[in-house]
Amino acid sequence: MDDLFxxxxxxxxxxxxxxxxxxxxxxxxxxxxxxxxPIGFEGCILYCFLPEYGGMVFAANPxxxxxxxxxxxxxxxxxxLRLILACGSANPVEQIAWMSRELFENxxxxxxxxxxxxxxxxxELLQGTFGLTPMEDPFxxxxxxxxxxxxxxxxxxxxxxxxxxxERPGQE
Numbered sequence: 001m002d003d004l005f006x007x008x009x010x011x012x013x014x015x016x017x018x019x020x021x022x023x024x025x026x027x028x029x030x031x032x033x034x035x036x037x038p039i040g041f042e043g044c045i046l047y048c049f050l051p052e053y054g055g056m057v058f059a060a061n062p063x064x065x066x067x068x069x070x071x072x073x074x075x076x077x078x079x080x081l082r083l084i085l086a087c088g089s090a091n092p093v094e095q096i097a098w099m100s101r102e103l104f105e106n107x108x109x110x111x112x113x114x115x116x117x118x119x120x121x122x123x124e125l126l127q128g129t130f131g132l133t134p135m136e137d138p139f140x141x142x143x144x145x146x147x148x149x150x151x152x153x154x155x156x157x158x159x160x161x162x163x164x165x166x167e168r169p170g171q172e
Contacts, residue, residue, distance in 0.1 A: 002055050004130065005039070005077045011129065015040055017122040019090040020047060029062040030163040031069035034155045036060060039080075040090070047073070047080075047090055052153040059094045066097035072149050073142060078132065083141070085127055086134035088115055096142040104139050 015022055020040025025032060029044055036048040039057065046060040053072070057080040060070045073093050074080035083093045092108050099107065126132070135141055152169075161168045 002049075002077045004081070005049075005055075007130075008077070008081070011125065013122050013125055014118070015122075017089070017116075017119045018084055018126070019045075019094075028157070029060070030157070030159045031062050031064075032060045032157075033058075033070060034157050039077075042091060042094070045094060047094075049077075050154060052155070059090075059097070061094065064097065068097070068151065070151065070154055071097050072145050075145060078130075079135065079141070081126060081130060082132050082135040083138050085123060085132060086136075086138045088112060088119060088123065093138060093142060096139055097146060099139075101139050 018040075019042040021042065023038060023041045025036065025038060025046070029046075032046055033048070033050055035051055036046060036058075037051065039047040039049065041047070044062050048058050048060060049055065050058055055076050056072050057074040057077060058070055058072050062069055064071075073090075073096075074083055080090075080093075084090055087093050087108060088111050092104065092111055095107055096104055127134075158168070160166075
Protein backbone atom coordinates (compact mmCIF):
# COMPACT_ATOMS: atom_id res chain seq x y z
CA MET A 1 0.00 0.00 0.00
CA ASP A 2 1.06 3.58 -0.62
CA ASP A 3 3.21 5.08 2.20
CA LEU A 4 1.40 8.41 1.88
CA PHE A 5 -1.95 6.65 2.36
CA UNK A 6 -0.60 4.76 5.39
CA UNK A 7 0.53 8.08 6.89
CA UNK A 8 -2.83 9.69 6.07
CA UNK A 9 -4.63 6.93 7.96
CA UNK A 10 -2.63 7.72 11.11
CA UNK A 11 -3.58 11.42 11.15
CA UNK A 12 -5.69 12.29 14.15
CA UNK A 13 -8.30 14.37 12.41
CA UNK A 14 -11.97 14.02 11.55
CA UNK A 15 -11.65 12.68 8.01
CA UNK A 16 -15.39 13.02 7.47
CA UNK A 17 -14.67 16.76 7.12
CA UNK A 18 -12.99 15.79 3.84
CA UNK A 19 -15.91 13.47 2.84
CA UNK A 20 -13.73 10.48 3.79
CA UNK A 21 -15.51 8.88 6.74
CA UNK A 22 -13.44 5.88 7.87
CA UNK A 23 -15.11 2.49 7.64
CA UNK A 24 -15.12 -0.94 6.13
CA UNK A 25 -17.27 -2.63 3.54
CA UNK A 26 -19.59 -4.69 5.73
CA UNK A 27 -22.63 -4.51 3.46
CA UNK A 28 -21.44 -3.70 -0.06
CA UNK A 29 -23.62 -1.92 -2.58
CA UNK A 30 -24.10 -3.73 -5.89
CA UNK A 31 -21.46 -1.62 -7.65
CA UNK A 32 -18.63 -1.85 -5.14
CA UNK A 33 -15.79 -3.75 -6.78
CA UNK A 34 -15.23 -7.06 -4.99
CA UNK A 35 -11.60 -6.30 -4.14
CA UNK A 36 -11.93 -2.59 -3.27
CA UNK A 37 -9.59 -1.27 -0.55
CA PRO A 38 -11.48 1.55 1.21
CA ILE A 39 -9.99 5.00 1.63
CA GLY A 40 -13.20 6.44 3.07
CA PHE A 41 -16.93 6.87 2.62
CA GLU A 42 -19.35 9.71 1.97
CA GLY A 43 -22.73 8.15 2.61
CA CYS A 44 -22.99 5.33 0.07
CA ILE A 45 -20.05 6.63 -2.01
CA LEU A 46 -16.91 4.55 -1.55
CA TYR A 47 -13.51 6.08 -2.24
CA CYS A 48 -11.05 3.26 -2.80
CA PHE A 49 -8.05 1.64 -4.40
CA LEU A 50 -8.43 -1.31 -6.77
CA PRO A 51 -5.34 -3.57 -6.66
CA GLU A 52 -5.43 -4.24 -10.41
CA TYR A 53 -4.89 -0.50 -11.02
CA GLY A 54 -2.03 0.11 -8.57
CA GLY A 55 -2.26 3.36 -6.62
CA MET A 56 -5.09 4.89 -8.65
CA VAL A 57 -7.99 6.27 -6.57
CA PHE A 58 -11.60 5.47 -7.51
CA ALA A 59 -15.13 6.41 -6.53
CA ALA A 60 -17.86 3.77 -6.45
CA ASN A 61 -21.24 5.47 -6.35
CA PRO A 62 -24.45 3.40 -6.56
CA UNK A 63 -26.42 6.62 -7.12
CA UNK A 64 -24.12 8.05 -9.77
CA UNK A 65 -25.43 10.50 -12.35
CA UNK A 66 -22.60 9.40 -14.66
CA UNK A 67 -22.83 6.54 -17.13
CA UNK A 68 -20.76 4.36 -14.77
CA UNK A 69 -20.89 3.64 -11.06
CA UNK A 70 -17.11 3.21 -10.67
CA UNK A 71 -14.65 5.70 -12.10
CA UNK A 72 -11.12 6.93 -11.44
CA UNK A 73 -10.53 10.21 -9.65
CA UNK A 74 -6.74 10.38 -9.36
CA UNK A 75 -3.71 8.60 -10.76
CA UNK A 76 -2.11 8.52 -7.27
CA UNK A 77 -3.11 9.09 -3.67
CA UNK A 78 -0.90 12.19 -3.65
CA UNK A 79 -2.89 13.62 -6.57
CA UNK A 80 -6.12 12.70 -4.77
CA LEU A 81 -5.03 14.74 -1.74
CA ARG A 82 -4.07 17.62 -4.05
CA LEU A 83 -7.57 17.46 -5.58
CA ILE A 84 -9.09 17.58 -2.10
CA LEU A 85 -6.91 20.59 -1.23
CA ALA A 86 -8.16 22.35 -4.37
CA CYS A 87 -11.83 21.43 -3.88
CA GLY A 88 -12.21 21.42 -0.09
CA SER A 89 -13.29 17.78 0.13
CA ALA A 90 -13.62 14.64 -1.98
CA ASN A 91 -17.25 15.49 -2.84
CA PRO A 92 -16.66 18.01 -5.66
CA VAL A 93 -13.94 15.74 -7.07
CA GLU A 94 -16.36 12.81 -7.25
CA GLN A 95 -19.03 14.98 -8.92
CA ILE A 96 -16.78 15.86 -11.89
CA ALA A 97 -17.69 12.55 -13.58
CA TRP A 98 -21.08 13.87 -14.64
CA MET A 99 -20.62 17.65 -14.58
CA SER A 100 -19.77 20.27 -17.15
CA ARG A 101 -17.07 22.77 -16.16
CA GLU A 102 -19.75 25.39 -15.47
CA LEU A 103 -21.71 23.09 -13.16
CA PHE A 104 -18.50 22.06 -11.40
CA GLU A 105 -17.40 25.65 -10.82
CA ASN A 106 -20.85 26.55 -9.48
CA UNK A 107 -20.75 23.51 -7.17
CA UNK A 108 -17.27 24.43 -5.98
CA UNK A 109 -18.35 28.00 -5.18
CA UNK A 110 -21.36 26.71 -3.24
CA UNK A 111 -19.16 24.26 -1.30
CA UNK A 112 -16.65 26.97 -0.42
CA UNK A 113 -19.44 29.26 0.78
CA UNK A 114 -20.49 26.74 3.43
CA UNK A 115 -17.02 25.52 4.39
CA UNK A 116 -16.59 25.46 8.16
CA UNK A 117 -13.58 26.50 10.22
CA UNK A 118 -13.11 22.82 11.13
CA UNK A 119 -12.93 21.90 7.43
CA UNK A 120 -10.42 24.69 6.78
CA UNK A 121 -8.31 23.45 9.69
CA UNK A 122 -8.43 19.88 8.34
CA UNK A 123 -7.22 21.09 4.94
CA GLU A 124 -4.43 23.11 6.56
CA LEU A 125 -3.36 20.03 8.54
CA LEU A 126 -3.36 17.96 5.36
CA GLN A 127 -1.33 20.53 3.46
CA GLY A 128 1.10 21.12 6.33
CA THR A 129 1.62 17.42 7.04
CA PHE A 130 2.30 16.37 3.46
CA GLY A 131 3.64 19.60 1.93
CA LEU A 132 1.31 19.29 -1.04
CA THR A 133 -0.07 22.08 -3.20
CA PRO A 134 -3.67 22.20 -4.42
CA MET A 135 -4.24 20.74 -7.90
CA GLU A 136 -4.19 23.55 -10.44
CA ASP A 137 -7.16 22.53 -12.58
CA PRO A 138 -9.07 19.70 -10.87
CA PHE A 139 -11.76 19.55 -13.53
CA UNK A 140 -9.33 19.11 -16.45
CA UNK A 141 -7.21 16.59 -14.51
CA UNK A 142 -10.15 14.32 -13.61
CA UNK A 143 -11.85 14.60 -17.02
CA UNK A 144 -8.58 13.67 -18.81
CA UNK A 145 -8.03 10.67 -16.53
CA UNK A 146 -11.60 9.45 -17.01
CA UNK A 147 -11.56 9.97 -20.79
CA UNK A 148 -8.63 7.59 -21.29
CA UNK A 149 -9.59 5.03 -18.64
CA UNK A 150 -10.01 1.32 -19.45
CA UNK A 151 -12.40 -0.16 -16.89
CA UNK A 152 -12.14 -3.73 -18.19
CA UNK A 153 -10.11 -4.95 -15.20
CA UNK A 154 -12.63 -3.87 -12.54
CA UNK A 155 -13.92 -6.94 -10.72
CA UNK A 156 -17.63 -6.85 -9.91
CA UNK A 157 -19.88 -9.26 -8.04
CA UNK A 158 -22.65 -11.26 -9.69
CA UNK A 159 -25.09 -8.81 -8.08
CA UNK A 160 -23.60 -5.99 -10.18
CA UNK A 161 -24.38 -7.82 -13.41
CA UNK A 162 -27.83 -8.83 -12.14
CA UNK A 163 -28.67 -5.19 -11.24
CA UNK A 164 -27.28 -3.59 -14.38
CA UNK A 165 -28.29 -6.27 -16.88
CA UNK A 166 -24.77 -6.16 -18.32
CA GLU A 167 -23.20 -9.33 -19.60
CA ARG A 168 -20.61 -10.95 -17.34
CA PRO A 169 -17.14 -11.03 -18.93
CA GLY A 170 -16.36 -14.39 -20.52
CA GLN A 171 -20.03 -15.28 -21.06
CA GLU A 172 -21.89 -15.21 -24.31
